[in-house]
Every structure is written in C-alpha cells, then in structure tokens.
Amino acid sequence: MTFNKSILVIQAHPDDTEAWCSGTLKLLHDRGYKITIATMTAGGMGGVQSTEDITIEVRKEEAARAAALLDADYVCLDQRDGFLFDSTDIRLDVVKLIRVVEAGIVLTHHPLDYHADHRATAAITDAAAMISSLPNVPIDEVPVPVTPLLYHTTPMSLTDPLGVPLSPPQFFIDITSVIEIKMEMLAFHVSQIELMKHMHKIDDFFGEMKKYNMELGQMVGVPFAECFWQHLGGGYQKNPLIQEELASYIKTVKA
Numbered sequence: 301m302t303f304n305k306s307i308l309v310i311q312a313h314p315d316d317t318e319a320w321c322s323g324t325l326k327l328l329h330d331r332g333y334k335i336t337i338a339t340m341t342a343g344g345m346g347g348v349q350s351t352e353d354i355t356i357e358v359r360k361e362e363a364a365r366a367a368a369l370l371d372a373d374y375v376c377l378d379q380r381d382g383f384l385f386d387s388t389d390i391r392l393d394v395v396k397l398i399r400v401v402e403a404g405i406v407l408t409h410h411p412l413d414y415h416a417d418h419r420a421t422a423a424i425t426d427a428a429a430m431i432s433s434l435p436n437v438p439i440d441e442v443p444v445p446v447t448p449l450l451y452h453t454t455p456m457s458l459t460d461p462l463g464v465p466l467s468p469p470q471f472f473i474d475i476t477s478v479i480e481i482k483m484e485m486l487a488f489h490v491s492q493i494e495l496m497k498h499m500h501k502i503d504d505f506f507g508e509m510k511k512y513n514m515e516l517g518q519m520v521g522v523p524f525a526e527c528f529w530q531h532l533g534g535g536y537q538k539n540p541l542i543q544e545e546l547a548s549y550i551k552t553v554k555a
Contacts, residue, residue, distance in 0.1 A: 303404030314363035323475030394428035450531035469527035520551035
C-alpha cells in the first residue's frame with residue numbers, strides 16, 4: 301500500500317507543532333516529505349498585553365515564519381482559541397484540507413492531552429481523517445486514495461488531564477541532530493514568552509521546551525528526543541511508515 305509523501309500536522313495553536321514534533325518533521329522533510337502545518341485556532345487568547353485580534357495577527361505571522369524553515373505551508377482553520385468544539389463544519393474543513401494536500405500521514409495531539417483545545421483537535425482530526433477517503437462526504441474535493449496514517453504527538457507531560465500516567469509512547473525519535481532547527485522554529489513565537497510567564501509561571505519558555513526534549517531523550521539514552529503514538533484502532537491502516545522512514549533514529553526506553 302502506497303501513502304503519499306505528504307504530511308499534514310493539525311494542532312490547536314501556533315507553537316504546538318514546534319514544541320511537540322518539529323524535530324521529527326525536519327528529519328522527514330530531509331527525506332523528501334512535503335509538510336503542511338495547520339492550526340485549529342490562531343491562539344488569540346495567548347496575548348497578555350494585546351487584544352485578541354492583534355494577537356491573532358501576530359501569532360499567524362509567527363507560525364508562518366516558523367513553518368518556512370521546513371519549506372512548509374501554514375494554514376489556520378480560524379476557530380476560536382479556548383472555545384474549540386467538534387462540529388460538522390470543522391470536520392468538513394479538516395477533510396477538505398486532508399484532500400487538498402493529499403495527506404498520506406496526519407499528526408495531531410494525543411487524545412488525552414492536558415489542554416481542552418488539544419483534546420478537541422485530536423477528536424476532530426481523528427473523525428475527519430477516518431472519512432477522508434470516502435466518496436459520500438458532502439464536499440467537492442477528491443477523496444484521498446487511502447485513509448491516511450494517523451499519529452499522536454506528546455502532551456506537555458506524559459500524563460492525562462488528571463495527572464495519571466499515559467500508556468508509554470510507542471516510539472521515540474532521536475532529534476539530537478536537528479535540535480537547533482527545532483529551537484530556531486520555536487524562537488519565532490516571541491509572543492508566547494510573556495504568556496508562559498503569566499499562565500504557567502515559566503520564565504524561560506524556549507529553555508523549558510528544550511529541557512523537556514532532553515528529559516525524553518534521557519528515557520532512551522540520547523541527548524534529545526520526541527515521542528509518538530500511532531493510531532492503531534479500527535478504521536486505520538497499521539503501516540509503521542514514520543518508524544520505517546526514520547528507523548536509524550528510533551529509540552526505545554532503556555530497561
């Protein structure tokens with residue numbers, strides 16, 4: 301079975317992709333994959349001393365500049381930050397996007413992520429990806445030839461919203477060779493420095509993200525890592541495509 305070398309990342313907010321999976325995306329980009337980064341919202345609530353409208357404008361620009369480092373297109377689906385919910389319209393918009401970019405792989409948040417917008421994004425993306433190859437979906441875009449493979453990125457911690465440990469990640473990717481590109485992408489999101497101080501009491505946003513990748517790396521014996529789960533439930537193919545493409549970077553938890 302052949303999957304297009306087109307990856308669609310659907311996250312809730314600008315900076316989510318950079319924080320959770322941009323190192324892995326860089327490795328896949330270097331293997332000829334076309335990357336599209338989409339956010340459900342423009343993160344309009346993520347401004348401390350600006351209006352929602354100004355914050356939206358700033359964060360879209362930050363996201364587009366970061367995406368450009370992967371030669372990636374950036375798309376915002378223009379839902380409202382903090383008020384994201386599942387609906388027929390947003391599911392159809394995601395199906396359209398999957399079809400337009402002819403995605404062979406889709407990445408989204410973990411279904412049990414800490415943030416309500418992240419959980420909603422995961423549910424919407426799952427529902428849309430599953431029907432993206434079906435001809436009866438009421439949109440004009442041509443169905444993809446096969447249901448795309450679906451992967452989930454790491455939450456801010458490896459716990460669910462109640463602090464209960466998640467099932468272990470299915471695989472880790474050694475991103476040591478591309479950590480500086482990841483940090484360069486994150487560095488475009490200057491607007492979030494003050495937000496993280498205000499919301500999470502994090503004084504060094506970029507440094508804390510790098511530290512998290514270091515902590516994931518320590519779990520598998522490398523300097524820096526990202527981790528993933530592949531959606532292996534009914535309705536999806538089970539081909540371990542990312543794992544095969546990046547076989548030399550795959551790491552497992554040390555006993």
